[in-house]
Amino acid sequence: MFIPQPRHQDHYVPYRTASHRLEGIQEVMDALAGARSVILTTHINADGDGAGCQAAVASWLRARDVQAWIVNPSPFPESFAFLLDEPECVVDVKSSRAEEVCREADLALVLDTGEIPRIGRVKPLIDHLPKAVIDHHPRGEMPFEGPSFIDATAAAAGELVFDLIHSVDGPWTWSVVDGLYVAILTDTGSFAHSNTSAGAYLVGFRVTDEEHGVSVGTAVALHADRPYRQHVCLIAGIRRQLRGQRRGLLLRYGRLRT
Numbered sequence: 001m002f003i004p005q006p007r008h009q010d011h012y013v014p015y016r017t018a019s020h021r022l023e024g025i026q027e028v029m030d031a032l033a034g035a036r037s038v039i040l041t042t043h044i045n046a047d048g049d050g051a052g053c054q055a056a057v058a059s060w061l062r063a064r065d066v067q068a069w070i071v072n073p074s075p076f077p078e079s080f081a082f083l084l085d086e087p088e089c090v091v092d093v094k095s096s097r098a099e100e101v102c103r104e105a106d107l108a109l110v111l112d113t114g115e116i117p118r119i120g121r122v123k124p125l126i127d128h129l130p131k132a133v134i135d136h137h138p139r140g141e142m143p144f145e146g147p148s149f150i151d152a153t154a155a156a157a158g159e160l161v162f163d164l165i166h167s168v169d170g171p172w173t174w175s176v177v178d179g180l181y182v183a184i185l186t187d188t189g190s191f192a193h194s195n196t197s198a199g200a201y202l203v204g205f206r207v208t209d210e211e212h213g214v215s216v217g218t219a220v221a222l223h224a225d226r227p228y229r230q231h232v233c234l235i236a237g238i239r240r241q242l243r244g245q246r247r248g249l250l251l252r253y254g255r256l257r258t
Helices: 019-034 048-063 078-083 096-104 115-124 159-166 175-185 199-207 218-220 226-245
Strands: 037-041 067-070 107-111 130-137 146-152
Touching: 019 107, 019 130, 019 146, 019 159, 037 048, 037 115, 048 067, 048 078, 048 107, 048 159, 048 175, 067 226, 078 175, 096 115, 130 159, 159 175, 159 199, 175 199
Parallel strands: 037 067, 037 107, 107 130, 130 146
Antiparallel strands: none
């Protein structure tokens, strides 16, 4: 397999969070500070980005000794359930358990949407809670008030969640890296859609490196159609070559130390 080489082997561009995102990251981190129990929700009919972000953030919070509960306006997608390291963290919005965990929580973190109507029946359950938002869509007419990390230049909310977790250097559990990879993979159409940003490429490769170690096999199992299979197998092949050669990989928008 041919791997393009940088023209200048001694110069690499490591991943750096865009400076305009730092304020939003700090707002969300400040909102999370001191919270012992957090409700995670996303838009009706969660897609791979919303579900992947929820799985990632839930695992990350629990690794930091914070309880995390996923309460969605519609069922958590069965096709993405493999991303959950603790499936019992998903609570049916119609259950008394949902009322209980929401009543006892300290914060609601809304992912992949910033619009109040899009969380449907979850809204009355979290009305009493302070809220924070992580989203890559432009602000709409009915946004949540409070701390937010919103950047419409991001290809997926997963890109922003990566920046949040990267700001405190993890922990990088398998559910975190798999969730973020699937979030970005699905919202960019396997890095083929026009919304695919430089950051999406860099984060995608970052979570498939040896340090983070995304389970590419599970991504292949999830996306059985040929375009996704070819993409994930390509990533796996690049990882194998880089593991032996330790060379710089030239991406479309820059270089990443591997």
